[in-house]
Amino acid sequence: MTALSLFVAGTDTEIGKTFVSSALLHGLARAGLRAAAMKPIASGATERDGVLHNDDADQLDAAANVALPNVIRTPFMMREPIAPHIAAAREGIALDIGRIVDTHRFALTQADIVVVEGVGGFRVPLDDAHDTADLAVALGLPVVLVVGMRLGCISHALLTAEAIAARGLRLAGWIANHVDPDMLYPEENIATLKQRLPAPLLGVIPHFAPADAARAADHLDARVLLERIR
Numbered sequence: 001m002t003a004l005s006l007f008v009a010g011t012d013t014e015i016g017k018t019f020v021s022s023a024l025l026h027g028l029a030r031a032g033l034r035a036a037a038m039k040p041i042a043s044g045a046t047e048r049d050g051v052l053h054n055d056d057a058d059q060l061d062a063a064a065n066v067a068l069p070n071v072i073r074t075p076f077m078m079r080e081p082i083a084p085h086i087a088a089a090r091e092g093i094a095l096d097i098g099r100i101v102d103t104h105r106f107a108l109t110q111a112d113i114v115v116v117e118g119v120g121g122f123r124v125p126l127d128d129a130h131d132t133a134d135l136a137v138a139l140g141l142p143v144v145l146v147v148g149m150r151l152g153c154i155s156h157a158l159l160t161a162e163a164i165a166a167r168g169l170r171l172a173g174w175i176a177n178h179v180d181p182d183m184l185y186p187e188e189n190i191a192t193l194k195q196r197l198p199a200p201l202l203g204v205i206p207h208f209a210p211a212d213a214a215r216a217a218d219h220l221d222a223r224v225l226l227e228r229i230r
Contacts, residue, residue, distance in 0.1 A: 003108040006115060006172060006229050007141040009132075009164065011156035013120045015148025016177040018056040020205065021117045022063035022213035024144070027222040028113055029065040036066040036111035039074050040100040040135070041119045041126070043088075044081030052077050056117070063213050066111040072103045085125040095126040097138045104139055116141060122160050133167050142172035142229045144202065147193065150180035154192055161197055172228040173202040175220065181207040200224060 008024070010017040021037065028035040037060035045052040057074045061067060076095055078087035088095050107114045116139065118124075124132045136143060143164050147157045157174070164171050174197055176190050183189075194201055203220035 003111060004113040004226070004229055005104070005108060005139070005141050006113075006225075007136045007139060007143045007169075008115060008117045008146060009122045009136065009143050009160065010118065010146045011121065011148055011153060011160050013124075014179070015146055015150075016179055016205075017117055017146050018059050019211055019213055019216065020146045020175050020177055021115050022059050023205065023216035023220055024115055024222075024225070025060065025063035025065075026214050026217035027220045027225075028115070029063075030217065031222045031226070033112040034066045034110075035064055036068050036107055036114045037061065037064045037073065038068065038104060038107055038114060038116045039119075040103070040116065041076045041084050041095060041132075042074050043078040043084045043119070045077045045079050052079070059213070060115075060117065064115075068107055068110060072107055075099055075103050083124065084119050085127055088127070095130075097126070097130060097135050100135060101138050122163050133163060136164075136169055137167050142170045144172055144225070145174040145197075145199075147174055147176050148179040149176050149186050149189065150183050154189060154196075157193055158196055161199075165198075171197070171199040173199045173225060175202050176204045178205060178207040181209075200228070 008021045025035045039057045042054040045054045080087045205216045205219045
């Protein structure tokens with residue numbers, strides 16, 4: 001079996017990409033797959049026992065049933081919780097897309113499916129010439145879009161879908177994640193997005209407090225996802 005992979009993009013920052021990616025990992029593992037995670041670029045890390053840790057990367061590790069070495073799971077990790085190109089410049093790090101492609105190629109040899117989580121929104125800069133859209137293109141993966149359900153989400157989702165298509169990438173599906181429990185008329189917003197986004201809705205995740213990625217997996221359709229990325 002040839003390993004599968006997908007790229008998880010978000011309509012913005014703080015809309016639950018890691019939470020949804022973790023839920024996807026739980027769902028794929030339940031489907032009998034060896035599921036691994038990559039968070040190629042992470043900013044915001046602290047040192048514990050001589051090792052840098054990023055909360056998002058640790059959450060992905062906890063959800064995956066295949067553990068990748070840290071240097072493969074997150075080849076670029078910066079300490080400050082700021083935009084990655086700024087964090088990398090302050091630490092003298094070059095965010096090399098080619099290195100990420102190489103680590104992803106290795107990850108595919110270790111699992112049946114690799115969930116690759118992007119950083120921030122879809123067009124976050126990586127350096128003066130590249131952004132995370134360029135990373136998705138270099139990896140050549142189908143994209144799953146996480147839409148954070150809050151005011152403004154319709155425009156953000158449609159613009160991101162246009163950006164994905166403009167790069168020649170395939171939008172495999174989208175997931176509605178209820179980040180704002182007080183959002184007015186969320187069902188109507190989801191209905192509008194179902195009409196306008198050129199890909200199927202893979203799940204609607206309710207607001208969890210505290211977050212529970214294993215329970216969130218119950219609200220995702222892993223079968224349709226696998227059909228769309230094969």
